[in-house]
Amino acid sequence: MKKTEKRNAHRGAVYTLLCFLMVGFFACQSNSKNQSDFPDFDPKKDYFPEKVSIDHSIGFDIEYHNNYKTLHLFRHYNEVVDTVSFLLVQRGTPAPERVDLPVISIPVRKAVSLSTTHLGMFKILDAFDQLKGIERKQYVSNPTVIEMVDAGKIIEVEPSGTLNVETIIDMETEVVLGVGYPNSQNESFQQLQRLNIPVVLNADWQEIDLLGRAEWVKLLAVLLNKEALVNQKFAEIEEEFQSVLDLIAEKVKEAPLTITGIAQGDAWHVSGGKSFAYNMLKIARADYPWKDDNSTGSIKLSFETVYEIGLNADFWIAPGSARTLENIRERDPRYMDFKSYKNKTIYNVFGRNTEGGGNDYYETGVIEPHIVLKDVVKIFHPELLPDHQLVYYNQLK
Structure with missing residues (x-):
């Protein structure tokens, strides 16, 4: 399939880049402490026995390693695909050395979402407790989120239309989930990144099919270590989706x-x-x-x-x-x-x-x-x- 070939080509280019980063950046500082600082760490253990595969989306991919994952975001803004990558490192274990990529400790405990398209994903993953901030309540449909905002459990970080960076910092936010449009690299995002608050830009709007767009729920799942749950939920969605396609083809x-x-x-x-x-x-x-x-x-x-x-x-x-x-x-x-x-x-x-x-x-x-x-x-x-x-x-x- 053309979509699969495109996705594999993107992955191949990214993997080559990652290999270069791993073997070629001997002079860069490590993203983590020495392994001796993690006495309970077992370098031979697979910390992620449940894994996801990306089968429909062309916008992102996940690589699994023993104690960390590599998240690749493919941004199709121009003729050339722009790729942004993150290291998702299991808490209590060291980040890989000599890899110059932003680090996110997982499972994420404090996330801020700047798009309502993420809220359905938090819902299906039963993860509203990890959602600490949203753009603003006005455009939210989910009653649970509205109630949590009213109770002060979720904070509006853009109540007047301008992102409040100070609020995000004060909340000790671990990751900001934004929307990846061509002009998304604004000063607020850059300021957060300079303060080591990762900004992960969701670009599900670039997908051309329904399952491809829905599969972005797996990105949130890998941030929360909820692969087992998302695999179960998404398989149910795929099965019902296919049953409708079969009905169309037949009738x-x-x-x-x-x-x-x-x-x-x-x-x-x-x-x-x-x-x-x-x-x-x-x-x-x-x-x-x-x-x-x-x-x-x-x-x-x-x-x-x-x-x-x-x-x-x-x-x-x-x-x-x-x-x-x-x-x-x-x-x-x-x-x-x-x-x-x-x-x-x-x-x-x-x-x-x-x-x-x-x-x-x-x-x-x-x-x-x-x-x-x-x-x-x-x-x-x-x-x-x-x-x-x-x-x-x-x-x-």
């Missing part, structure tokens, strides 16, 4: 036509043919006018171009921020000409949202790809899942 004969997005002025951005959004439509067997496009993001088209197709499209998915048919009419009365408007076959991702702006699609939905897939199949082929009720998607009424 679906026709693919209904759908459009995506909504116009902003004279421009209409639709999902590209290599995007995460289109991949969901593809596996659910929906036809799509721009399926042969090579864009991994969105395509900018004119209003008239999409309008002509929208007149006869069976469905309309994710029309911006619209939550009702009235919202659609208010944007432009011409949308009332669409077949999907007349048949009320317009759907968005506001099945679970809060008044403050939280949306569980971007929280729990990330680690429930089997439920998201069922939602999409229910929309396009309702006869396949007669008992399924939409969870993350909503029908505009």
Whole structure:
């Protein structure tokens, strides 16, 4: 598979680099104390009998050694893949010598999350006790997290829109989990790193399929030494996901036509043919006018171009921020000409949202790809899942 080949190529390059670091940096200082400072350390013991394998994601990988793991993050921001690596060292054991990489002691006991996409991962790993800080409560859907913030057990570290570095330092934070966008290397992150507070940037948004995005839960699991639990949970997700794929392959004969997005002025951005959004439509067997496009993001088209197709499209998915048919009419009365408007076959991702702006699609939905897939199949082929009720998607009424 092309994705596997790409992932293996990334791994090979990283492993070569790590070998160079291990044998070539004789002059650099050790990241740890001498092994004699750890009298209970057994260099021959495998401290991680349970291990994870990365089978769907192209964004990260894990190497296991006796008492430490090496975490590699592959950032696909440009033509060349940028790789950032960390050493995850078991508490009470020494870090490897002559390896010039940031060290994180595991299992992590105090983590700060700067994205709601991480919260579903903490939930599935039963790890809210290790979550000590979040960006801000306003965008959170999980009631347990909200209650913990109100009780002072979890601190808002960006309540006014600016990251409070002093608060993160005072909390004795062991790792900050951020989101890896091209402009993520801001001064606050650099300041934390200079103070030896590791910043691990999650780039699950770069994944093109549902399981690849969900598999980032394994990154959190390796930080918490919860490999056994994540292997069990993720295997259950994979099994249910595959059962839906098998049902689609067996039963679906026709693919209904759908459009995506909504116009902003004279421009209409639709999902590209290599995007995460289109991949969901593809596996659910929906036809799509721009399926042969090579864009991994969105395509900018004119209003008239999409309008002509929208007149006869069976469905309309994710029309911006619209939550009702009235919202659609208010944007432009011409949308009332669409077949999907007349048949009320317009759907968005506001099945679970809060008044403050939280949306569980971007929280729990990330680690429930089997439920998201069922939602999409229910929309396009309702006869396949007669008992399924939409969870993350909503029908505009």
